[in-house]
Amino acid sequence: MPTVSYVAFDGTETIVTGFAGDSVMETAVRNGVPGIVAECGGSLSCATCHVFLCADSAGLFPPKLDLEDDMLDGTAIDREDNSRLSCQLKLTDDVSVHVQTPETQV
Amino acid sequence: MGDTTAAPRLGTLIIGNCQAGVQLASTLRELGDTDPITLVGEEPHAPYQRPPLSKAFLKGEATADSLAFRTHDFYREHSIDLVPRERIFRIIRNADGGVATAESGRTFAFARLALTTGAVPRTIPFEGSELEGVSYLRTATEATVLEQQLREARNVVVVGGGFIGLEVAAGARAAGKNVTVLEAAPRLVGRAVSEQTSEFYLQAHRRRGIRVVLNAQVVRFVGEHDRVTGVELGPRDGDGSGEIVAADVVLIGVGVVPRTELAVQLGIEVENGIVVDARALASDGLTVAAGDCANMPNPSIGDFGVGRIRLESVQNAVEQAKVAAATLLGLPAEHRTVPWFWSDQADLKLQIAGLSGGHDRVVLRGEPDSEKFSVLYYRDGRLIAADCINSPLDFMAVKNALHRGLSVPADVATDTTVPLKKLFVAVETADAGRAVAAPVAVDLAPPAVPVPAGSPAA
Ligand SMILES: Cc1cc2nc3c(=O)[nH]c(=O)nc-3n(C[C@H](O)[C@H](O)[C@H](O)COP(=O)(O)OP(=O)(O)OC[C@H]3O[C@@H](n4cnc5c(N)ncnc54)[C@H](O)[C@@H]3O)c2cc1C
Ligand code: FES
Numbered sequence: 001m002p003t004v005s006y007v008a009f010d011g012t013e014t015i016v017t018g019f020a021g022d023s024v025m026e027t028a029v030r031n032g033v034p035g036i037v038a039e040c041g042g043s044l045s046c047a048t049c050h051v052f053l054c055a056d057s058a059g060l061f062p063p064k065l066d067l068e069d070d071m072l073d074g075t076a077i078d079r080e081d082n083s084r085l086s087c088q089l090k091l092t093d094d095v096s097v098h099v100q101t102p103e104t105q106v
Numbered sequence: 107m108g109d110t111t112a113a114p115r116l117g118t119l120i121i122g123n124c125q126a127g128v129q130l131a132s133t134l135r136e137l138g139d140t141d142p143i144t145l146v147g148e149e150p151h152a153p154y155q156r157p158p159l160s161k162a163f164l165k166g167e168a169t170a171d172s173l174a175f176r177t178h179d180f181y182r183e184h185s186i187d188l189v190p191r192e193r194i195f196r197i198i199r200n201a202d203g204g205v206a207t208a209e210s211g212r213t214f215a216f217a218r219l220a221l222t223t224g225a226v227p228r229t230i231p232f233e234g235s236e237l238e239g240v241s242y243l244r245t246a247t248e249a250t251v252l253e254q255q256l257r258e259a260r261n262v263v264v265v266g267g268g269f270i271g272l273e274v275a276a277g278a279r280a281a282g283k284n285v286t287v288l289e290a291a292p293r294l295v296g297r298a299v300s301e302q303t304s305e306f307y308l309q310a311h312r313r314r315g316i317r318v319v320l321n322a323q324v325v326r327f328v329g330e331h332d333r334v335t336g337v338e339l340g341p342r343d344g345d346g347s348g349e350i351v352a353a354d355v356v357l358i359g360v361g362v363v364p365r366t367e368l369a370v371q372l373g374i375e376v377e378n379g380i381v382v383d384a385r386a387l388a389s390d391g392l393t394v395a396a397g398d399c400a401n402m403p404n405p406s407i408g409d410f411g412v413g414r415i416r417l418e419s420v421q422n423a424v425e426q427a428k429v430a431a432a433t434l435l436g437l438p439a440e441h442r443t444v445p446w447f448w449s450d451q452a453d454l455k456l457q458i459a460g461l462s463g464g465h466d467r468v469v470l471r472g473e474p475d476s477e478k479f480s481v482l483y484y485r486d487g488r489l490i491a492a493d494c495i496n497s498p499l500d501f502m503a504v505k506n507a508l509h510r511g512l513s514v515p516a517d518v519a520t521d522t523t524v525p526l527k528k529l530f531v532a533v534e535t536a537d538a539g540r541a542v543a544a545p546v547a548v549d550l551a552p553p554a555v556p557v558p559a560g561s562p563a564a
Contacts, residue, residue, distance in 0.1 A: 029175065029176070030174065030175070030176050030177045030180065031176075031177060031179070031180055032132060032176060032180045032183075032184065034136070037424075039420055039421050039424055040157070040420070040448055041155045041157060041158065041173075041420070043157065043158070043161070043448065043450055044455075044498075045448035045450075045455065045457055045498075046421075046446075046448070047502060067455075067498060070498040070499045070502075071498045071502060073499055073502055073527075074498070074499070074501070074502020074503060074505065074506055074527075075502075
């Protein structure tokens, strides 16, 4: 099964086992992982599921599409090169994903 | 009755286990509340998201399970007692707590009470409303039936040209159905957007092959063998009379009414929802209410006297529930934020930031026929809201500008070659200082604000 490690701004790490097909956002929200708000529930409308994808996990996901790229321009904490919207990161079998969550989402 | 040696410790009872209720329970725990929390609701499912019901769900891309907000483990680990299938119909309370009774006879004693009872679709008592194939859309149960009916349907009629109706219409049309939208008003989504945005949706949906009838007067639903077969229209100017629009499925989406019956019973003030203050506190000074059921002071930064408002949106349910949770724990928090909303209609993404009520000027940024543009709303020369169609950059820019108390001068906002966020300026109106200094919405989102010492949770 896939696992996701979420490292919060203050350094606390939460590791959650997820399901293939679920997104990094869904996995966080369903398990109450702090740091991801996801008001729009994954419909690419809110940009409150912003994460920084760690280098070791970059190759696990397809590159972002234009809409995600545009939404990233308005995140509460400014985007970095490794910024993604976690609702667009779908887990596949047995991957282990590492992300950092920003200080705030709104 | 069994042996009761010690009286159980009473905690918070939250009635209504959807968007606002789940958020309220989660925030209570984030803020350090260790008392029992009971989250009770009448629906059979674990709490789930509603917005996809009129979108992905009808395409078969989601199920009630996949829309769940939290895992069962989450509720267990956070000691949130989730109680589905119980409809509360009576509450007796005093200043120290009380007891709520469900129709099953089960009782729930509480020390603190939150009402997150949401809203129900407004019904219209047309002749033929009981025919099979005529439905409303609020719950996953209703969406499941509608999804099956739509799969087999050829002719779909949507009564009401609001967001939910148009989302369903657009989805059905994309799936190749004959779709007719019947709107009683002279324009679409009249309650929520400007004439420019209404006109855009009219043209865009017509371009996609949806028949939209404005000023439509539904007379009754007609059927055969208890199944709906059509919708009879009244006479319209220059359009004959008594037309029957063929229909295998009729969705009625004519707005919702807040569920206030429990509040009324408690003697709490109710007017278009449960009247609450900026702390989500009802008129009894004890009960909190949040989400679609609550009528609150306008939360916009720079409130231009739009007064009270009841907002039907995820963002509002979430923010207000956080405030309500803080209030229950005696922590300071105030609902004051930039409201926002979205609607996905087939390939048309609408994102609204701010509240346009009270605007005195409308500026178009971009060309509506290109299906990528924004409508900016101004008041006293200051940006107060925007409807952004397929323009997430504009949306994010406006949302951020409003959050920071900034504006974009109307005369330069039309220049689509410059990103909006490069055009932000400080507001030069009399209340600019107040707007920037105003208490911005409590951000109780994780990482949560530390619970101040001396609070009940500390
Ligand atoms: C089809 C659809 C699409 C939507 N799309 C969007 C969108 O794109 N964007 C957006 O921002 N918003 C959208 N919304 C609106 C959004 O879903 C609501 O604003 C939000 O659900 C409000 O949450 P709530 O918790 O206040 O109320 P509700 O979701 O209505 O929850 C209230 C719950 O309380 C229960 N309840 C009420 N009374 C009792 C009682 N006496 N006893 C027990 N249980 C009770 C109800 O059964 C219900 O489950 C949509 C809504 C629908 C229906
Ligand atoms: S959850 Fe809203 S954009 Fe990802």
